[in-house]
Amino acid sequence: MKQAPRLTLNIDRFFDPNPAVRRLARLLYNSVRNLPIVSPHGHVDPNIFVENIAFPNPTELFLIPDHYIFRMLYSQGIPMESLGIPPLHGSPTENDARKIWKAFGDHYYLFRGTPTGAWLDHEFSVVFGIKKRFTGATAMEIYEHISEKLQSPKFRPRALFERFNIEVLTTTDAATDTLASHQELRASGWKGNVVPCFRPDSVTNLKTKKWMQNIQLLGARVGKEITSYRSLIEALENRRAFFKTMGAVSTDHGVESPYTRELPHAEAEAIFQRALRGVSTVRDAELFTAHMLMEMARMSIEDGLVMQIHPGSDRNHNQMILEKYGTDKGSDIPLQTEFTRNLKELLNKYGNDPRLTVIVFTLDETTYARELAPLAGHYPAMKLGPAWWFYDSIEGMKRYRSMVTETAGIYNTVGFNDDTRAFVSIPARHDLSRRVDSNYLAGLVARHIVGLDEAKEMIHDLAYGLVKKAYKL
Amino acid sequence: MKQAPRLTLNIDRFFDPNPAVRRLARLLYNSVRNLPIVSPHGHVDPNIFVENIAFPNPTELFLIPDHYIFRMLYSQGIPMESLGIPPLHGSPTENDARKIWKAFGDHYYLFRGTPTGAWLDHEFSVVFGIKKRFTGATAMEIYEHISEKLQSPKFRPRALFERFNIEVLTTTDAATDTLASHQELRASGWKGNVVPCFRPDSVTNLKTKKWMQNIQLLGARVGKEITSYRSLIEALENRRAFFKTMGAVSTDHGVESPYTRELPHAEAEAIFQRALRGVSTVRDAELFTAHMLMEMARMSIEDGLVMQIHPGSDRNHNQMILEKYGTDKGSDIPLQTEFTRNLKELLNKYGNDPRLTVIVFTLDETTYARELAPLAGHYPAMKLGPAWWFYDSIEGMKRYRSMVTETAGIYNTVGFNDDTRAFVSIPARHDLSRRVDSNYLAGLVARHIVGLDEAKEMIHDLAYGLVKKAYKL
């Protein structure tokens, strides 16, 4: 085996190779690279900051929780069980973390040209000070290096949070969550600002597995059995108020379609009663979700919580993987999504109201220029979320800026979301976003579309200003 | 307040920063920059050339008629009434033009990176000789500067038309229009070539508000009451002939869907009778529009008028804005559009006929490479309109060329349309288009895809030759 190549992060990485653009991109990037991170949407478990214990090992830190990683390995024929992904029903799985890590190193070349590769290189280099590129040959050396670091107090969750310069981190929490971790965190005296986000999908989506149990749990949380649509609404309002007391500034709605439609009270009640009896139909569920989005917008106008709509994923496309390993295992596949007609009822009723902020995301980038930028460029209440999920990438962000800005400007967008489950990837993701935005603006300056003074204001807004404003932080 | 930045238009604006590409782009652009403007599709009021009086003030010249501008301001929470947009029913509105202009200046940063910003800077600098960038701080000084200019004879509509070097300007006119302005203009002896375009939507779309009145008016125009489908057809043929005598070379059809379908005469008549009785259905209206597109193609073959189809806008998405301010107020939102199947019947019946030219536009750029370029690259009658509306922009045009040229070439496209309501923006829009096309061709030359001699012919065709040929001017 020849000598392992060095892992180096070029200071101009991701910038256009044109020297004039690159110089401008570097200048703009340097003006924001050290700004605090605002992470208003993600899936980090708040309990890691309560416990604040060392991460067990590199495999459990990087690979197991990150479906961006194991989906790619699985696509190339590496069985899930050999990657240590825990099966639901106790079938055998690899539990030698080192062996899994070696397989990861052997196949790390699969991530060439992917954002996952870019993030991991950043994490290895910047967070852990690794100097060799990750391959099968270097895997075990890197494993030991990271393992040693993880034992140090500097690599405990709270220490990393502070080192990452995170100003605020939002978690995503079910409507039925006690927010016990958030309560403990507040009680602990630690200064890190970690806030919840109210996500009621498991009770508003009648097709959710265990929906009935979720409804019962929700009733338990508010101390009142939910036997009617009206009591559901009251419970949700009650929970939103509680989330607000715990620092929440936003709600999140992961719907398959962004269809919105207000139902007469009697119809909503009838559907809800059918659901309680276990006889609701697919159409019932569609209508109920569409109606609940209307209700959530109404509540947002009343309580000020920023509403986020994340539509368009066919969750758990691979039934075998779902049954064997559960949700969030890399087989959520995007669907074509329609916004102009689907959001019409919500935007007509609430979109002119300045008290509402509704942030819309998409997994269907054909809607950026056709539907979302024209909508966000008109309705005062609507803002456009950043390039999301599969589009949270260098080329994905470039297409987003190219397709959105000319119609909606940058001021109808909301900065960056990392949306990550992998805590250690947060600085890598924000760094990549700041670089790509800097490079985009550098291109505008080099083509004399905006002045450098304007670009400096714009990069500050994209990296920091817009997210703070949109999420009322 | 620090000194206001200078407003300068770089001679290489919008060109690629690569020096080789830029040099070629400049060379190509310089070969066409002074060519006359042919504007075959737009919404300038012909009466301004009849009256030829001074524009009242900057606010009424730039902002009030231009929904590209006020939609962006509205999206950021600035109420329509504070922008002086006249409400339909006499509710209060701001009428201090200076105060509105100041708000515009305060928020001009919203247009950074948008074509509206690029056009306005061109208008300020080239048309009005303004030397400071437009901001809240400079707004009033710029207001006075423009106001003074507007009083000068050089800034009257006809003088500007001549200064802009407009060879022909097409207006858009209802089928029921008397074309009185066009008649007066012809009678005036002024040399400016302003011609009408026949747009029958208000009588062919059964869902049009006031459709019945429009039908009655159409009957009045041709001196024969319209009581049957046959008399409608005769009236339309009659009006087309009249438009031709007034210089018209084209028709325009703003349909929601490009669905085409020929109905048996009896069915068309039956639908029309239902419509006259006020009992036509949504499906009736769809079928009737689909059928009328077929009839319009037939008439175009007979009378030689070039047919334009502009589908895919969900007009007046925001019901409150429609009711309070009327149409064309910035809330027309694009819809996904299908062409392969929808245009099949029309293209099968008439698309092989060399007497027909049907120019198709889209607000759904996903159809450029998938449907429109393959269709235009096969059917002799079909040509592809330029990047339109939200895509009339630097990046929009780049995507258009990238997605269209390889399949349809440039010779199945028709040059540039400005489609503007804002007369003073015409030279800015054509200049931007010439720059972006020059830059596109420079990229082909620099990558050795075409020779410079070929690119010189191509830029002349894109800027001038193709539009003249396509619209038979």
Add this chain to the structure above:
Amino acid sequence: MKQAPRLTLNIDRFFDPNPAVRRLARLLYNSVRNLPIVSPHGHVDPNIFVENIAFPNPTELFLIPDHYIFRMLYSQGIPMESLGIPPLHGSPTENDARKIWKAFGDHYYLFRGTPTGAWLDHEFSVVFGIKKRFTGATAMEIYEHISEKLQSPKFRPRALFERFNIEVLTTTDAATDTLASHQELRASGWKGNVVPCFRPDSVTNLKTKKWMQNIQLLGARVGKEITSYRSLIEALENRRAFFKTMGAVSTDHGVESPYTRELPHAEAEAIFQRALRGVSTVRDAELFTAHMLMEMARMSIEDGLVMQIHPGSDRNHNQMILEKYGTDKGSDIPLQTEFTRNLKELLNKYGNDPRLTVIVFTLDETTYARELAPLAGHYPAMKLGPAWWFYDSIEGMKRYRSMVTETAGIYNTVGFNDDTRAFVSIPARHDLSRRVDSNYLAGLVARHIVGLDEAKEMIHDLAYGLVKKAYKL
């Protein structure tokens, strides 16, 4: 007439004009430019290698078989009959090959900026040694030049095959084909590796014209009349086995929609019986095709043939052209295509099976990032075919890499397919693909996304390694 411009192929053609990128692109391209050509999917007639006689003349070599060419000429109003395209029913057609060639030369400017133009320039220059650019003025001189070459033994099909350095060439063959040409070729002792591909559309698509005759012919081929669904399945299995003995490694399925659905045996049988009686419905045909894709996947798991799905073309959109000239005459128009839901049943049943390789192509590039890359980036059995048909072009490939790589990597793609009917265009098409991929990777290196050492491995895989692996060659 001024002197004809020289035809030269710049050594850096199609590369980015940025000097750093260009240098890297050239370096990467030079490392693969001389690799053998693997052409796993195309439409070259195998009989040309059996007969191995001289191509008759330039017109019949270049224009007549290539609907990429005559569709563009037709779109500009040049009648098919004047291009010598043979009509089905003996109506008059031009048969002066020189006159047709002259018309081609007169209109060659139409291909500026198209891949067809790039391929033809390559063929003229590299294959035939022509030194002048093709125009009306040079057309006849070039005609004579090529004609003379064609008479030489060096320009016979087998000699060109060898000169082109083709390692393996796959043809496309109906399920009912005797493969007589392939048998003769094998018997001839010639070393050229030409293998068939099993394409059963004409018997699995109930809407195929002459379907009944095809079924009878299929029965004749296997020596057993096909009177039931079960006997159809047996016949198909029998033919696949035969194709394998003739070297086939793959099957191909040209479906309108990629809809997959397994029918109960009784339902499949019932539909098949209705089809035999001539009374099957459109819905029957859709279901049967959907079911046959399931069966083909099952057979592929059993016999190891790689399965290719090519959906999304509305074949023979122009009915007049179909009736007068037959199929494959340039009026196949793409349709919007959906994969997430349509492939769900197939991928759920077979997509986790490592024995299956299913390669999916699209004419709807909006699905690259939204559906196909996420699917290929998860399911072990699924790979993504290259940019296809109208997207087999410089910009088409750039968009493909931009939209696919970040989610699926390059290792879930399968290298290049030329899919050509024009044998002489094969080296031109592979050269263009290698150049565009080299340039893509050069951009990644220049932006420090991958290292040069990684890019060198990647370009080898894209040009040669991936196609060999995916097609098990």
